[in-house]
Amino acid sequence: MPYKFTFDLSRIPRFFFKEVARISYEKEMHKKVADAVQDIIRKFKIQEATGLNLADAVHLLEDLVAVEAKNLLEREKFLKTKTRALFLPHCSRKYMDNRCMAKFESNIPSYVCAHCSPDCLINRATSIAEKKGYDVFILPGGSCVSKILRLKQYEGVIGVACGEELKLAGEILDQMKVAGQAIPLLKNGCANTLFNFETLLQTL
Numbered sequence: 001m002p003y004k005f006t007f008d009l010s011r012i013p014r015f016f017f018k019e020v021a022r023i024s025y026e027k028e029m030h031k032k033v034a035d036a037v038q039d040i041i042r043k044f045k046i047q048e049a050t051g052l053n054l055a056d057a058v059h060l061l062e063d064l065v066a067v068e069a070k071n072l073l074e075r076e077k078f079l080k081t082k083t084r085a086l087f088l089p090h091c092s093r094k095y096m097d098n099r100c101m102a103k104f105e106s107n108i109p110s111y112v113c114a115h116c117s118p119d120c121l122i123n124r125a126t127s128i129a130e131k132k133g134y135d136v137f138i139l140p141g142g143s144c145v146s147k148i149l150r151l152k153q154y155e156g157v158i159g160v161a162c163g164e165e166l167k168l169a170g171e172i173l174d175q176m177k178v179a180g181q182a183i184p185l186l187k188n189g190c191a192n193t194l195f196n197f198e199t200l201l202q203t204l
């Protein structure tokens, strides 16, 4: 969990993310988003809703905007890719103890979902992505990204993680010339983290 603070945006209205997308587009146009980020924090009462202080809220929002802007830039290239992988965070599993039946493959390194719980977010994401031809990896940490990409080459990768980790992974993908799409976590932490399943469906 790279952020030194925890956040939960899962109850913020969907319109908030449209605003993030709009500002991200403007970032590409004007490269000045500081005022817009402060505006969106005030407008959606992000500090009140999440308990974040202003500096952390700005940090979080700037990362979300940067991630969304990179998604826009990479989207066309990503859509042309033929071999794709989906990287999911292990902390979004329904269970983090031995009730999770996933096997950990240390040589990859990735968990392999055993589909034990129909309502597990990782199970749902894995099932739909595999049907669409993705190789799915459930990562114990961001350092696994480059290890996996050295083991097997992909033209396109979708990653789900917190904004800070997504920015780091984006740099690795750039170096390896892999087209990336990123889905930020709505709720971070060491367990029960959340991402928006609809956003994943639209991105796949």
Ligand code: SF4
Pocket: 093, 094, 095, 099, 100, 101, 102, 112, 113, 114, 115, 116, 117, 118, 120, 121, 122, 123
């Ligand atoms: S569905 Fe998969 S990831 Fe979720 S708890 Fe079961 S084995 Fe673990």
